[in-house]
Amino acid sequence: MIINGKKYVFSRGVAFYPEKEMEILKKQAQQGWAFQKLNAFGLLKFSKADPENKKFSVDFFSGSKTDISEYLSFYEEAGWECITAYKGKYFYFKADPCTPTIYSDEESYGLRMYKEWMWMFWRNLLCIPIGLVFFWLNVKLGQWDIPHNSLFFSTRMLLLFVGTFLTAMPLSIIINVIFSLVIYKDRRKFYDRPEQFAKKQRYVRDLAILMVIGAVIGALMAFTGLVDF
Template sequence: MIWKDKRFIIGRGLAFSETKEMQHLSKLAEEGWFLESPAFCGFGYKLCRGEKQELQYCIDYQKLTKEESIDYFDMFAAAGWNHVMTVGNVIHYFTAAPGTKPIYSDQTTLLEKYKQGKVNLGFTSIIFVFLTILMNLMGRLVEIEKVQQIFQGLFHIFLVVTIPVLMTYSAFLLKLWRLRQSNYHY
């Protein structure tokens, strides 16, 4: 969707193609479109038009308190990375000039990044699976037809969200496994 100075795009799925996603955002910056905020419930991006420039994008997965976030963002700023936005207080987007040292430059820190993401997604997955099962059970156990329909509707909504969450969690597990098996080929 495009307006004169705003544009909305659907994400490709960070767990599946994080590098390609960041390269795509960098290419858009070269065309004058810059990441502004999350869109589509975190599954996409709102972009704004600006002066064309070369940028590299990177993300990090950290759940932070307000107190922790100050030091965290200061540390990235000192390394040349500018905070752009945060999604769900867990996924943090940064930009830097080309040639800036990557946030994760060795296998150990890259493993830590994905371990943190796995923990956050694991917790989210458990909650959504539980709620999906609960809505299905409630829809079957309740005898009042209208209430039963509400629970079945909620079951379908949760199911639609739970499947991508589980797929994303599986992709994180696969990424961690591959990193552990490789000698940092990413």
């Protein structure tokens, strides 16, 4: 979609489908749309520009803020131009088609993937117990012998919303991490052939499978009374 001269494309997920997403950036650049950033709504933002033939890469940065300058210099020396960053962890680059990939072997790329997965896993896992507390409070409040007025229902809706947000979202990301590790376990073998790996990724199929898994988990939560209202 194009709004006020800017083009927006839904992100496939920078953490789960970076190879496929880089192919999107490449195609848009060839059509005269320069990538600007990934916004908070999960949309890739482009501006009108001269068509160019470039290849793109996104890397996960696991260091501290004081190391960013050195990190970017390393990429620049290797022929990669930094375009933008997302959440201070994902850095987008572009380069001429003949530029070698940054990662030179499976081991280094595998380590990059491991650091990314662990960061996502633990960051989201810690949110789940907090979300479950809000679910528990919602259930306990429903058991109290108090007037069921507008304040009562508003409080329960708020507890349910916060509980869902702090539980369902992190849980879905953790499931995505595990799913990706199982379905795309050979990903690191394509460290120097990301465009070939992009062809192996099946975004629609994966989305359908994950939706079924989510529905099953939601049903189990309802069965145990966590989302009872």
